[in-house]
Amino acid sequence: MSLDTFREDVRSYIAEHCPASMKNRTFHFEDAHEVYDTADANQWLQAMAARGLTTPTWPAEYGAAGLSYEENRVLQEEMAAARALPPLTGMGVSMIGPTLLEFGTEAQKARHLPKIISGEIRWCQGYSEPGSGSDLASLQTKAVADGDHFVLNGQKIWTSGAQHADWMFALVRTDPTAPKHDGISFVLLDMHQPGVTIKPIALISGSSPFCETFFDDALASRDDLVGELNKGWTVGKRLLQYERSAAPAPRSKKPKPANAFATIAKQYYGELDGKIAEPQARDKVLRQTMKEKALQLTVQRVNDESRSGKAPGATTSIFKFVGSSLSKEGSSLKAFLRGSAGIGWEGEGFGADEVEATRSWLRDRAVTIYGGTNEVQLNIISKRVLGLPD
Numbered sequence: 586m587s588l589d590t591f592r593e594d595v596r597s598y599i600a601e602h603c604p605a606s607m608k609n610r611t612f613h614f615e616d617a618h619e620v621y622d623t624a625d626a627n628q629w630l631q632a633m634a635a636r637g638l639t640t641p642t643w644p645a646e647y648g649a650a651g652l653s654y655e656e657n658r659v660l661q662e663e664m665a666a667a668r669a670l671p672p673l674t675g676m677g678v679s680m681i682g683p684t685l686l687e688f689g690t691e692a693q694k695a696r697h698l699p700k701i702i703s704g705e706i707r708w709c710q711g712y713s714e715p716g717s718g719s720d721l722a723s724l725q726t727k728a729v730a731d732g733d734h735f736v737l738n739g740q741k742i743w744t745s746g747a748q749h750a751d752w753m754f755a756l757v758r759t760d761p762t763a764p765k766h767d768g769i770s771f772v773l774l775d776m777h778q779p780g781v782t783i784k785p786i787a788l789i790s791g792s793s794p795f796c797e798t799f800f801d802d803a804l805a806s807r808d809d810l811v812g813e814l815n816k817g818w819t820v821g822k823r824l825l826q827y828e829r830s831a832a833p834a835p836r837s838k839k840p841k842p843a844n845a846f847a848t849i850a851k852q853y854y855g856e857l858d859g860k861i862a863e864p865q866a867r868d869k870v871l872r873q874t875m876k877e878k879a880l881q882l883t884v885q886r887v888n889d890e891s892r893s894g895k896a897p898g899a900t901t902s903i904f905k906f907v908g909s910s911l912s913k914e915g916s917s918l919k920a921f922l923r924g925s926a927g928i929g930w931e932g933e934g935f936g937a938d939e940v941e942a943t944r945s946w947l948r949d950r951a952v953t954i955y956g957g958t959n960e961v962q963l964n965i966i967s968k969r970v971l972g973l974p975d
């Protein structure tokens with residue numbers, strides 16, 4: 586099928602199957618379950634999964650569409666043009682799936698990938714522990730081999746979405762006597778078992794986006810050891826690179842919606858000859874827009890250059906650092922542009938979009954922490970990209 590025919594095909598498929606409620610909206614990742622636990626979202630998921638378009642470039646043998654780089658680009662452009670939300674999000678698609686494609690055995694791929702593609706199984710990440718965040722390799726959760734299983738004891742923390750997850754990928758200590766990076770293994774385990782206890786962590790905002798997860802003789806099958814025993818650090822690091830490389834979608838060839846910063850600035854400062862009336866606000870909007878565009882184009886260029894499907898590397902830390910910093914600066918700018926309306930928390934004096942903007946601004950404090958803090962990214966860039974001494 587030519588790319589033009591393919592474009593027509595996916596355009597009409599999206600038009601036919603994407604419900605209006607799954608278009609023209611944004612949401613914060615903490616609210617993903619409100620958006621995706623709906624009948625419309627399920628209909629959209631089923632339609633896209635039926636053609637393997639939930640994970641467009643994964644191999645067809647597992648139920649994915651097996652699209653080429655160019656076909657996927659067309660698909661992403663058409664999704665952006667339709668302003669359609671992705672039919673499936675989460676750690677299955679963005680983290681453990683790519684990691685299994687690279688490190689999993691054939692049996693592991695056949696067992697887990699189809700259920701990720703169909704959206705049947707949701708995953709969470711068991712990395713951080715109360716004493717191990719940036720220094721992740723100091724993790725203490727023990728896994729002891731016993732027949733066909735590993736028996737897990739210990740605690741994970743900040744487990745995003747654990748209360749909604751069916752399975753977890755986890756880093757565990759399988760050799761307590763080895764140097765810290767060498768005694769770690771990467772395992773998969775079912776969350777629905779008596780040995781796993783989940784306690785959602787309530788935030789001051791009232792939401793509970795993440796949990797404490799306790800293991801008391803929890804079981805992980807030996808068949809679900811990914812990579813070699815005690816060599817899980819390599820697998821775990823690669824997964825973090827997939828997490829950090831979650832890049833913005835390619836540019837749409839269709840007209841983009843009005844610049845969100847400019848729209849807000851015009852709303853609060855007025856418009857003069859089609860421009861933001863206040864010079865300082867105009868300058869800030871221009872700078873932020875240019876930086877975001879530069880990042881978007883750089884990500885696109887790197888994606889184009891590595892279209893061979895090469896696994897991501899340490900350079901993903903650059904995108905994580907720049908992208909998360911820009912995201913935080915962007916939400917701060919939106920609060921600044923709104924003036925006193927940009928700090929509304931509740932009450933009749935503030936519109937729904939103003940209250941939501943304040944919440945987004947505060948929630949965005951987390952983007953430079955999860956997936957490794959900005960300081961950790963700078964350490965990786967110094968050592969692994971620039972080759973500076975320790």
Ligand SMILES: Cc1cc2nc3c(=O)[nH]c(=O)nc-3n(C[C@H](O)[C@H](O)[C@H](O)COP(=O)(O)OP(=O)(O)OC[C@H]3O[C@@H](n4cnc5c(N)ncnc54)[C@H](O)[C@@H]3O)c2cc1C
Pocket residue numbers: 709710711712713714717718719720742743744745746795951954955956957958959960961964
């Ligand atoms: C919204 C959110 C979702 C998360 N989801 C998950 C999840 O699903 N699963 C999971 O396992 N974890 C998750 N995390 C945890 C996250 O990975 C950790 O918070 C992060 O790795 C930092 O660890 P820490 O909080 O223990 O901070 P610490 O490691 O204690 O760091 C404290 C401060 O010291 C700085 N610091 C530490 N070491 C160095 C160093 N060597 N050089 C310079 N500065 C340093 C850090 O940058 C930071 O500013 C999530 C976190 C957040 C905020």
